[in-house]
Structure formats: structure tokens, C-alpha cells
Amino acid sequence: MKIIVTLNVATYYLMTDQPTTCPVCGTRTEIISDFYHTLLQLQINECLNGNCKHVFFEVEDQL
Numbered sequence: 001m002k003i004i005v006t007l008n009v010a011t012y013y014l015m016t017d018q019p020t021t022c023p024v025c026g027t028r029t030e031i032i033s034d035f036y037h038t039l040l041q042l043q044i045n046e047c048l049n050g051n052c053k054h055v056f057f058e059v060e061d062q063l
């Protein structure tokens, strides 16, 4: 399967130990696609705030 990631519609954020919250409004988010165990190593999160629905990628800190 070929996965195309369009970089101009989402921003990467680093995973932390804290529950993931929306970087725009601070509401908790839901993982809508989990590619963490693939080569991409990212999760796609969507804000649970119905007025926001910000979608963003979350990646693990590689440092």
C-alpha cells in the first residue's frame, strides 16, 4: 500500500508523555489513523472539539 502524506494540510508535533491535546484549542484528540508501527512512525490525530476538528500528525521525538 502506498501512503501519500500531504505536508501542507497538517503539521507534525512531537509525542510526549502527556495526553495528546489539540495544539490549536487544547481539547483532547482522537487517533484516527495509527501508522506508528510502520515506517512512517506517526499517528494522525483529530481534535474532538466539533468547532475545531484540527487534524495533525504526531511523531515520536527521534532525539
Ligand SMILES: [Zn+2]
Residues within 6 Å of the ligand: 022, 023, 024, 025, 026, 027, 047, 048, 049, 052, 053, 054
Ligand atoms: Zn482543536
